[in-house]
Amino acid sequence: MYPIVRKEIFSPTVKLFDIKAPLVAAKAQAGQFFILRADEKGERIPLTIADFDREEGTITAIFQEMGAGTKRLGQLEVGDNILDVVGPLGVPSEIERFDGPVAIVGGGVGIAPIYPIARALKAAGNEVFAIIGARNKELLFWEEKMASVSSQLIVCTDDGSYGRKGFVTDALKDVYEANSNLNHVWAIGPMPMMRAITNVTRPWSVKTIVSMNPLMMDGTGMCGACRVQVGNETKFACVDGPEFDGHLVDFDLAMKRLSIYKDEEKRALAALEH
Ligand code: FES
The missing domain is CATH 3.40.50.80 (Nucleotide-binding domain of ferredoxin-NADP reductase (FNR) module)
Structure with missing residues (x-):
């Protein structure tokens, strides 16, 4: 379990958590990300590392509540636990x-x-x-x-x-x-x-x-959910990125892929609100 040790609310939808995750904090470097799952029913949420404190053993995540997963995450408070934190992932x-x-x-x-x-x-x-x-x-x-x-x-x-x-x-x-x-x-x-x-x-x-912040599932290069077209090559953002040469990225395709689950996302959000 990974406890939330600090929460800051920047706006009604933008929130910060410091999460105690000493092993992730020990290795974290600029540009990397981690994937968290708030609870057993929670979706996997990839978040780029906003900061880390190796002495305190904490990592900082800032997220905007957009869909059901991030909305549920935003309802957690200091002292609550995150079920899994996997990282640091990606190339620094x-x-x-x-x-x-x-x-x-x-x-x-x-x-x-x-x-x-x-x-x-x-x-x-x-x-x-x-x-x-x-x-x-x-x-x-x-x-x-x-x-x-x-x-x-x-x-x-x-x-x-x-x-x-x-x-x-x-x-x-x-x-x-x-x-x-x-x-x-x-x-x-x-x-x-x-x-x-x-x-x-x-x-x-x-x-x-x-x-790049595409959809992600496993975060280890196995599922292909995070593929991004970079020049003539298909890359996986989770293991080859998330950073790429922006002049080579096919943004139109990336944006199209990002909207694939829009309807499911809307349904999940509606279910959360009722
Ligand atoms: Fe599955 Fe990248 S998230 S291959």
Whole structure:
């Protein structure tokens, strides 16, 4: 059993758990994820690691309540136990000292997994420009943490309720205008956002890494649920990713696959609410 030792509520739908999972925390690295199952009836929920504390033996998960599984998860409180936590899974982010600054872009709950990547990039000696964005102020979090690991932080909201009004893509264009020697971009967020970022960086030929969040089952490369088309190859996000070269990812296909179980998801949500 894996107890929840801290819960933070960022908004009615965005929540944070610190979960005691010493073996996962001991090995966790930026870019990796874990799969949890809240109870025997719960679905497997893959979550990218938002933070970890090796001394305390905890991992941090931030999630948005979207479907029945994450809604049930959000109802748990400090002291409640998670039935299984499997991880860390996936390939860690490739962190090195790059020849030129790097930009990291987090959208919505994508701010959570981008944080440890920014921290690792900074620790490796890189100049890090950070951009975080959400639909509105209520959905933003970790501004201070992001500021602590970047040399410049731009905060955007789509509706202008906080920070700069507009999309993260526009903020990234400004960063590039002032720093055309940008070496790498990391972007994590909803698929349309990651696709938009890759479209912006393609003409610049700046390597752009995205973190894919497809459907997952076993998380060990056996079931094929998480397959993603990357260039001419079919990759499994759970073992080959979750990070891939965004310029090679077939986002249209990935988004189509993500909506396969929409009707089942709606039914599960309705059953939970009645
Ligand atoms: Fe089954 Fe990746 S989740 S192969």
